[in-house]
Amino acid sequence: MTFSSDKPNMIEFKDVHKYYGDYHALRGITATIKAGEFFSLLGPSGCGKTTLLRTIAGFEGISSGAVLIDGKSMENVPANVRPTNMVFQSYAIFPHMTVGENVGFGLRKDPRSKAEKAAAVEEALAMVGLKGYGGRAAHALSGGQRQRVALARALILKPKVLLLDEPLSALDKKMREHMQVELIKLQRQVGITFILVTHDQEEALVMSDRIAVMFEGEIAQLADPETLYRKPASRKVADFIGTMNFLPAKILSEAGGKAEVETPGFGRFTLDVEDQITGKPSEGGPTVGFRPETLTILFDGQTAPDHESPATITEVVYYGDMTYYDIKLDGSDEPLRLSMRNVFGRPVLDIGTRTRVAWAPGALVLFR
Amino acid sequence: MKFSALKTYAIVYLIFLYAPIVLLPIFAFNDSKVIAFPLSGFTTEWFSQMWQDDLLFRAVKNSAIIAVSSAVLATCLGVFGARASTRFRFPAKAGIMGLIMLPMVLPEMIISMSMLVILLGIGVPLSLFTIIMGHVLITTPFAVAILSSAFQSLDKSLEEAAYDLGETPLSTFRLIILPLVMPGIVSSLLICFTISIDEFIIAYFLGGNQTVLSVYIYGQFRFPAKVPSILALGTILVGLSILLLTIAEYFRRRGIAKTGGKDTGGFL
Ligand SMILES: Nc1ncnc2c1ncn2[C@@H]1O[C@H](COP(=O)(O)OP(=O)(O)OP(=O)(O)O)[C@@H](O)[C@H]1O
Ligand SMILES: [Mg+2]
Numbered sequence: 302m303t304f305s306s307d308k309p310n311m312i313e314f315k316d317v318h319k320y321y322g323d324y325h326a327l328r329g330i331t332a333t334i335k336a337g338e339f340f341s342l343l344g345p346s347g348c349g350k351t352t353l354l355r356t357i358a359g360f361e362g363i364s365s366g367a368v369l370i371d372g373k374s375m376e377n378v379p380a381n382v383r384p385t386n387m388v389f390q391s392y393a394i395f396p397h398m399t400v401g402e403n404v405g406f407g408l409r410k411d412p413r414s415k416a417e418k419a420a421a422v423e424e425a426l427a428m429v430g431l432k433g434y435g436g437r438a439a440h441a442l443s444g445g446q447r448q449r450v451a452l453a454r455a456l457i458l459k460p461k462v463l464l465l466d467e468p469l470s471a472l473d474k475k476m477r478e479h480m481q482v483e484l485i486k487l488q489r490q491v492g493i494t495f496i497l498v499t500h501d502q503e504e505a506l507v508m509s510d511r512i513a514v515m516f517e518g519e520i521a522q523l524a525d526p527e528t529l530y531r532k533p534a535s536r537k538v539a540d541f542i543g544t545m546n547f548l549p550a551k552i553l554s555e556a557g558g559k560a561e562v563e564t565p566g567f568g569r570f571t572l573d574v575e576d577q578i579t580g581k582p583s584e585g586g587p588t589v590g591f592r593p594e595t596l597t598i599l600f601d602g603q604t605a606p607d608h609e610s611p612a613t614i615t616e617v618v619y620y621g622d623m624t625y626y627d628i629k630l631d632g633s634d635e636p637l638r639l640s641m642r643n644v645f646g647r648p649v650l651d652i653g654t655r656t657r658v659a660w661a662p663g664a665l666v667l668f669r
Numbered sequence: 670m671k672f673s674a675l676k677t678y679a680i681v682y683l684i685f686l687y688a689p690i691v692l693l694p695i696f697a698f699n700d701s702k703v704i705a706f707p708l709s710g711f712t713t714e715w716f717s718q719m720w721q722d723d724l725l726f727r728a729v730k731n732s733a734i735i736a737v738s739s740a741v742l743a744t745c746l747g748v749f750g751a752r753a754s755t756r757f758r759f760p761a762k763a764g765i766m767g768l769i770m771l772p773m774v775l776p777e778m779i780i781s782m783s784m785l786v787i788l789l790g791i792g793v794p795l796s797l798f799t800i801i802m803g804h805v806l807i808t809t810p811f812a813v814a815i816l817s818s819a820f821q822s823l824d825k826s827l828e829e830a831a832y833d834l835g836e837t838p839l840s841t842f843r844l845i846i847l848p849l850v851m852p853g854i855v856s857s858l859l860i861c862f863t864i865s866i867d868e869f870i871i872a873y874f875l876g877g878n879q880t881v882l883s884v885y886i887y888g889q890f891r892f893p894a895k896v897p898s899i900l901a902l903g904t905i906l907v908g909l910s911i912l913l914l915t916i917a918e919y920f921r922r923r924g925i926a927k928t929g930g931k932d933t934g935g936f937l
Contacts, residue, residue: 380833381837389826389829391826395831395845406831406834
């Protein structure tokens with residue numbers, strides 16, 4: 302999943318600010334997107350994802366800072382000459398044209414012959430799995446087909462960057478999951494930089510080489526999916542991506558990349574904080590966070606390789622392959638989520654069962 | 670029964686509305702100078718009499734020139750107005766749009782009087798051109814209203830997509846916006862044409878010595894002998910109106926079918 306960082310820079314944001322009247326929509330965005338990368342902008346509604354994407358396309362001017370594409374400043378470069386193409390959320394298929402005319406629209410000023418252009422259209426349609434659809438009326442397509450037409454229409458111009466604004470949000474779940482895979486394949490095949498806007502964290506994790514998590518016009522964390530999941534930079538990021546448990550923590554001492562921490566339930570332990578990203582201090586004091594799958598219930602005879610704590614099961618949700626437990630550690634009132642893969646011969650425990658859970662300091666993240 | 674009372678009312682209402690129009694062709698083919706029942710016989714004499722009326726031809730020609738020019742000019746202005754009001758924000762927008770729409774409800778008498786005073790004051794001779802000016806003034810609000818709804822239903826990202834694919838704002842307008850609002854443009858042309866062709870007050874005030882159809886027809890009613898040939902003319906106008914509406918409806922439906930939109934009844 303890791304993306305080689307020796308690739309050249311494709312997009313550079315340098316302290317980009319954007320105001321809509323008094324409203325500060327982008328607050329000092331600084332980031333670099335590499336050539337050939339599948340990059341996602343992830344964040345809740347209204348955080349400025351679309352605005353940031355549109356500053357790349359040139360539909361939105363910026364109030365200060367700079368946007369560079371392939372090393373060139375995009376100041377005063379209008380959208381119609383930028384080396385980017387966009388797949389719109391509504392797909393923006395021209396309803397009065399055929400599928401072929403839609404896909405070939407961008408070739409209007411192309412000096413190639415008619416036959417060559419027709420071949421290019423056919424090739425683009427084949428690439429998105431719509432071979433032979435060229436003559437169809439564009440308005441008579443299904444949602445998934447429109448999305449493919451929009452992709453083909455944008456890709457036929459061989460842009461340096463393809464911008465996608467929530468391209469899958471209008472599709473049903475099954476179609477969406479199918480198109481996620483298709484998009485990843487397509488991106489590998491054409492090698493173009495893809496920048497995807499989404500508010501679906503799962504989609505971002507599945508598809509991206511790197512993800513920028515945005516809140517309120519700022520990038521809270523920019524990292525690969527694994528880092529984002531394992532080492533979120535703040536409680537807010539951790540909350541937004543997947544499920545995370547939190548316990549209030551007291552930092553007793555800190556030296557040489559090690560911290561002595563105490564929490565209710567886990568007690569006192571030493572935490573390696575050298576490789577931890579120190580984000581903004583969270584409200585309500587420091588906490589430690591950990592994912593549900595990093596806790597394990599210990600059955601009779603099992604011992605923890607690292608640490609273990611006594612706990613009580615307060616809720617059981619059975620999912621077939623997985624069981625989700627809510628537990629309370631002795632000495633703590635925080636309900637914690639724990640997930641266990643169901644293996645043959647292992648019972649599903651009942652509510653109220655007293656048990657022991659294993660945990661490891663290496664899986665804990667300290668939020669100051 | 671309540672239901673049948675309503676039914677009777679509806680039928681009487683429709684008869685009241687359309688009977689006079691139905692009478693037009695009946696008396697146009699009636700072999701008598703007196704407009705009264707019983708009918709005396711069939712004739713096409715009134716049509717040939719009408720056909721030989723040079724003044725009538727001149728009035729028709731004038732009306733056609735005025736109506737076509739007003740419809741085209743008002744629709745062009747309407748495109749600008751509708752585009753501005755649906756796509757852009759500018760200071761005092763509500764006030765400006767209100768002033769553009771005002772002639773729709775302003776009595777034509779006031780418009781024609783004030784225009785007459787000013788035109789005479791600055792020495793512009795009254796002609797077909799001055800009538801066209803007046804008609805553009807009163808038809809533009811209708812054009813703006815019809816076209817605004819056409820522009821309103823246009824997805825902004827269609828324009829952005831065309832722009833993104835390398836078109837200029839101008840070619841985007843020509844290739845994307847114009848074809849998609851074409852049904853609205855056709856509606857606007859027809860409505861403006863219709864308003865202009867049967868407009869009387871402005872044409873009467875600002876026409877000078879140029880006579881248009883409505884003014885001519887009104888004048889002819891002073892001569893009872895001329896009335897049957899006027900009815901013949903009326904019959905032809907009714908026929909043309911029906912033809913025009915049919916054509917308009919055909920284009921509207923075709924436009925909708927082509928873009929796969931939903932039929933919402935249309936303006937006509
Ligand atoms: N043209 C505009 N004028 C004024 N405010 C705007 C404009 N466009 C966006 N905004 C505001 O800027 C903020 C960011 O908008 P943006 O569309 O970028 O959000 P987003 O992250 O894409 O959200 P969503 O997931 O809902 O699409 C929002 O609060 C929005 O109201
Ligand atoms: Mg958005």
